[in-house]
Amino acid sequence: MQRIVVLSGGIGGARFLRGLRRAAPDAGITVIGNTGDDIHLFGLKVCPDLDTVMYTLGGGIHDGQGWGRADETFTVKEELAAYGVGPEWFGLGDRDFATHIVRTQMLGAGYPLSAVTEALCRRWEPGVTLLPMTDDRVETHVVVDDGEGGRKAVHFQEYWVRLRAAVPAHAVLPVGADQAAPAPGVLDALATADVIVFPPSNPVVSIGTILAVPGLREGIADAGVPVVGLSPIIGDAPVRGMADKVLAAVGVPSTAAAVAQHYGSGLLDGWLVDTADADAVGAVEADGIRCRAVPLLMTDIDATAAMAREALSLAEEVKAA
Numbered sequence: 001m002q003r004i005v006v007l008s009g010g011i012g013g014a015r016f017l018r019g020l021r022r023a024a025p026d027a028g029i030t031v032i033g034n035t036g037d038d039i040h041l042f043g044l045k046v047c048p049d050l051d052t053v054m055y056t057l058g059g060g061i062h063d064g065q066g067w068g069r070a071d072e073t074f075t076v077k078e079e080l081a082a083y084g085v086g087p088e089w090f091g092l093g094d095r096d097f098a099t100h101i102v103r104t105q106m107l108g109a110g111y112p113l114s115a116v117t118e119a120l121c122r123r124w125e126p127g128v129t130l131l132p133m134t135d136d137r138v139e140t141h142v143v144v145d146d147g148e149g150g151r152k153a154v155h156f157q158e159y160w161v162r163l164r165a166a167v168p169a170h171a172v173l174p175v176g177a178d179q180a181a182p183a184p185g186v187l188d189a190l191a192t193a194d195v196i197v198f199p200p201s202n203p204v205v206s207i208g209t210i211l212a213v214p215g216l217r218e219g220i221a222d223a224g225v226p227v228v229g230l231s232p233i234i235g236d237a238p239v240r241g242m243a244d245k246v247l248a249a250v251g252v253p254s255t256a257a258a259v260a261q262h263y264g265s266g267l268l269d270g271w272l273v274d275t276a277d278a279d280a281v282g283a284v285e286a287d288g289i290r291c292r293a294v295p296l297l298m299t300d301i302d303a304t305a306a307m308a309r310e311a312l313s314l315a316e317e318v319k320a321a
């Protein structure tokens with residue numbers, strides 16, 4: 001059985017995984033999920049990226065939105081607002097609340113996040129092994145102007161959802177990452193992988209945060225297997241989301257080639273760019289990363305499965321080289 005490990009953020013990673021599962025139905029897929037977006041609200045622990053993967057692969061996602069539950073209602077949120085209890089800018093629905101209640105209850109009982117995630121996945125049967133990158137608390141903060149001539153750090157969700165990434169991000173800080181340990185199963189999955197895939201997730205706040213957990217980069221390098229990625233940037237703009245805003249914060253231009261160079265040939269063996277960026281292939285290959293231009297728009301599951309097949313065949317090429 002082919003063992004595929006995918007480092008995933010939320011929407012982009014989850015949608016890619018749906019295609020990968022279709023493209024490689026017999027493979028064992030392990031997902032290392034970003035937990036830097038996690039936030040504590042109303043006494044509950046919310047894990048947006050883990051939940052987005054779980055709901056997307058488990059058939060419970062709000063498809064149009066890409067996050068949260070289908071057929072959602074917002075009674076609890078409205079009741080909280082009636083008490084003047086916020087934040088109102090973060091849309092937690094009633095069905096979604098149940099997930100956070102179960103999670104928080106289990107964490108309170110002493111289970112680590114990895115065990116809680118496994119328990120939640122027993123309901124959703126995502127068809128992959130979903131592991132948080134770490135059981136430790138890591139919280140991505142973004143440094144923005146404070147409006148009084150200074151700067152302040154805000155939680156990633158405040159930057160992303162409340163501020164809509166519309167203000168300049170001066171720095172992105174994965175707070176706590178330097179003290180975090182990989183969750184159980186993460187290093188084993190990397191060590192026994194046949195291929196490691198970076199889906200078109202955010203290179204800074206999703207994959208970058210996962211790579212900030214000590215031991216992860218080494219685990220990937222030591223695996224000695226092809227590491228292939230798919231560009232989240234098409235034609236100099238993010239496919240969706242606001243990846244360009246946080247790329248600017250780390251000084252990386254918003255181009256498919258620059259993202260590959262940001263990961264670097266020490267980490268990445270192969271890179272897929274969209275056909276619109278075919279002229280980037282030469283620059284990426286000049287940096288020692290095998291590169292192909294293929295359609296990268298995840299318009300539907302067939303198109304996404306085709307992308308996943310291209311990634312796996314690029315990995316084969318890397319291995320044969």
Ligand SMILES: O=c1nc2n(C[C@H](O)[C@H](O)[C@H](O)CO)c3cc(O)ccc3cc-2c(=O)[nH]1
Pocket residue numbers: 009010011037046047048049051052067068089090091092096157160161
């Ligand atoms: O744009 C939004 N994204 C929301 N997201 C998505 C999330 O903010 C980000 O897209 C990810 O963290 C980035 O991967 C949610 C995800 C959840 O799992 C639960 C609740 C939310 C709520 C919002 C929201 O109100 N607005």
